[in-house]
Amino acid sequence: MHFRGSKIILFLGYLFLYLPLICIVVYSFNESRLLATWTRFSFKWYGTLLSNPIILRATWTSIKVACLSATVSVVLGTMSAIIITRFTKFRWKPLFIGAITAPLVMPEVVMGLSLLMLFVGLERVFGWSTGSGTTPIIIAHITLTLSYVTMLVHARLHDLDRSIEEAALDLGASPLKAFFVITLPMISPAIVLGWLLAFALSLDDVVIASFVSGAGSTTLPMVVFSSLRFGISPEINALATILMTLLSIGVIILAVLFYKKKI
Amino acid sequence: MTNPMYRAEEKVISWLVGIAKKISGHNLLIAIPFTWIFLFFICPCLILIEISLSESLIASPPYTSMVEWLSGHMLQIRMNLxxxxxxxxxxxxxxxxxxxxxxxxxxxxxxxxxxxxxxxxxxxxxxxxxxxxxxxxxxxxxxxxxxxxxxxxxxxxxxxxxxxxxxxxxxxxxxxxxxxxxxxxxxxxxxxxxxxxxxxxxxxxxxxxxxxxxxxxxxxxxxxxxxxxxxxxxxxxxxxxxxxxxxxxxxxxxxxxxxxxxxxxxxxxxxxxxxxxxxxxxxxxxxxxxxxxxxxxxxxxxxxxxxxxxxxxxx
Missing domain, CATH: 1.10.3720.10 (MetI-like)
Known part of the structure; x- marks a missing residue:
């Protein structure tokens, strides 16, 4: 049953969501630096972007950080989800759940600040220096994304039919084997989604990375953020268009895979 | 004749075995994420509270420490609101x-x-x-x-x-x-x-x-x-x-x-x-x-x- 104007509302709503992004894509192909004049179609800004060593290095750093933190986060998140769903006798569970979900509501500035203070403290007390490497960013991103992964995997584990797992245990499989052979394949869609979400969150974060990163390591969002402070730049248009294209391809592949129930 | 060194070794080994038995499956599974959350979420929050109660200094790090040992055996706790x-x-x-x-x-x-x-x-x-x-x-x-x-x-x-x-x-x-x-x-x-x-x-x-x-x-x-x-x-x-x-x-x-x-x-x-x-x-x-x-x-x-x-x- 339609109510009057529902199509207009949807049209306006999606216009609001997509028009700004379409503007970016269109103007990434404008040769002029100014928005007022459309000179001609060109790939000029893509060229300058791809020959910018700072952006290339930062992209590589970001991808490395995102891959590593997403992987660790998925492992720890799956463990935490198992603890939350399956360990009924665990005494510290409320504290555990609270601490693991707290980063979801923690303002980024507070989280960045507190982690940096921890790293400074560690260096002062134990002499353990994180140096200028990417280690602090990776640790911070794991802590940030852990809660999201845990929630995703927990939701899946919660809905799972436990009897299959119990049957395996009754037939003499060790708990470890039952997990890897029965449970893991069944929760793998949630794990894949969790990895992708953690990857995207890590690739997106600018505040926490700015706080904890040393002088030598700059991630892509940090570079973009500092250039945005100076206003419009056609190179960022080109970068955004590339990112959006990659994203759309990724989403289409995922949608097709999920549709065909491959994962 | 018993060798005291041997005795000590035996004690250490049995102690380690005791720990190893405790670190079986479940506890290890709980310990890993718990340690992570404790180290990188709970500790930073506590440090944040500590620093919020300290005084600003022109030094590195730029704050006074809350707990200090005075002349070696007196513990001083200073809180600054x-x-x-x-x-x-x-x-x-x-x-x-x-x-x-x-x-x-x-x-x-x-x-x-x-x-x-x-x-x-x-x-x-x-x-x-x-x-x-x-x-x-x-x-x-x-x-x-x-x-x-x-x-x-x-x-x-x-x-x-x-x-x-x-x-x-x-x-x-x-x-x-x-x-x-x-x-x-x-x-x-x-x-x-x-x-x-x-x-x-x-x-x-x-x-x-x-x-x-x-x-x-x-x-x-x-x-x-x-x-x-x-x-x-x-x-x-x-x-x-x-x-x-x-x-x-x-x-x-x-x-x-x-x-x-x-x-x-x-x-x-x-x-x-x-x-x-x-x-x-x-x-x-x-x-x-x-x-x-x-x-x-x-x-x-x-x-x-x-x-x-x-x-x-x-x-």
Whole structure:
């Protein structure tokens, strides 16, 4: 049953969501630096972007950080989800759940600040220096994304039919084997989604990375953020268009895979 | 003759075996994520509290330590509440809190005004189309956050899209000041967090039995009245959840007010950043963070959590 104007509302709503992004894509192909004049179609800004060593290095750093933190986060998140769903006798569970979900509501500035203070403290007390490497960013991103992964995997584990797992245990499989052979394949869609979400969150974060990163390591969002402070730049248009294209391809592949129930 | 060394070794070995037995499966599984969360979430929070109670120093690190050993055997604990006192007396911080609450509140209200009709319209489309419409809502959310903020810089800045267009057709002569005010910060937040509002609203509205509304119509209820007396109360859990999901990240937001809000839109997030990076005043930054958590974030989370459990137990 339609109510009057529902199509207009949807049209306006999606216009609001997509028009700004379409503007970016269109103007990434404008040769002029100014928005007022459309000179001609060109790939000029893509060229300058791809020959910018700072952006290339930062992209590589970001991808490395995102891959590593997403992987660790998925492992720890799956463990935490198992603890939350399956360990009924665990005494510290409320504290555990609270601490693991707290980063979801923690303002980024507070989280960045507190982690940096921890790293400074560690260096002062134990002499353990994180140096200028990417280690602090990776640790911070794991802590940030852990809660999201845990929630995703927990939701899946919660809905799972436990009897299959119990049957395996009754037939003499060790708990470890039952997990890897029965449970893991069944929760793998949630794990894949969790990895992708953690990857995207890590690739997106600018505040926490700015706080904890040393002088030598700059991630892509940090570079973009500092250039945005100076206003419009056609190179960022080109970068955004590339990112959006990659994203759309990724989403289409995922949608097709999920549709065909491959994962 | 027993060798004392041998005895000691035996003791160590049996002790290690005892530990190894305790570190079987379950405990190890609990220990790994627990250690991580303890080290990198709980410890940083405790350190933050400690630093918020210390005094600012011009040194490295720039704060006094709370616990100190005096002449080797006397423990001295110093707590300084001065940082908190400043926050509640200095006008800049008070105004920062008001600005943050105002911007977050406005954005939440606008998100609700835009999100509710959209969620309602999506819930009323044919079932096979709903997932596509919902996916179209999340899709921009997966593009980089900074890019979504940048899109609005491009639209609103003095040399941006809207001003260029208006000037080209001679509607205005000088660029309008659309950016660098709290209005722009609100738009940025609405754009960035709208999906957080639409999803819980959609989940609540989808469950409403349409027959109820039809019954109201049949009994002579006007559409407006039917909407406010049936749809709104039944979607209340979605309204509250969505509002919390927008308000909580909006209140501590740093990037959007920094890029779109201009110099005078000083939110708490920006104040924390400025105290830390600009003034090198770690204790002030820490106490600002603690106040933000205790007075703003915790109450909302607690109320929302309470509402959710109450709602779940009622159904």
């Amino acid at each position: 001065g940082n908190y006192l400043v926050l509640f007396t200095d006008e800049m911080y008070i105004r920062g809190f008001i600005t943050s609450v105002f911007i977050a509140g406005m954005s939440t209200a606008c998100c609700l005004l835009i999100g509710f009709p959209m969620a309602y319209a999506i819930a009323r489309t044919p079932e096979r189309l709903r997932n596509i419409f919902l996916m179209l809502v999340v899709l921009p959310f997966w593009t980089s956050f900074l890019i979504r903020v940048y899109a609005w810089i491009m639209l609103l800045s003095p040399g941006g899209f809207i001003n260029s267009l208006l000037m080209k057709y001679n509607i205005i002569e000088t660029p309008l000041q659309l950016m660098n005010n709290s209005f722009a910060a609100c738009i940025g937040i609405i754009y960035a967090y709208l999906p957080f509002m639409i999803f819980p609203l959609y989940n609540a509205i989808e469950k409403i039995d349409y027959a109820l509304i039809e019954a109201a119509y049949d009994l002579g209820c006007s559409p407006m009245k039917a909407f406010f007396s049936i749809v709104v109360p039944l979607s209340a859990p979605g309204i509250f959840a969505g509002s919390a999901l927008v308000f909580v990240p909006a209140i501590g937001e740093f990037v959007i007010p920094e890029l779109l809000g201009g110099a005078q839109t000083l939110t708490i997030g920006r104040l924390v950043w400025n105290e830390f990076f600009g003034n090198m005043s770690w204790p002030t930054a820490a106490s600002l963070s603690i106040v933000l958590l205790i007075f703003v974030v915790f109450p909302i989370v607690l109320v929302q959590g309470h509402r959710e459990t109450k709602f779940l137990s009622r159904n």
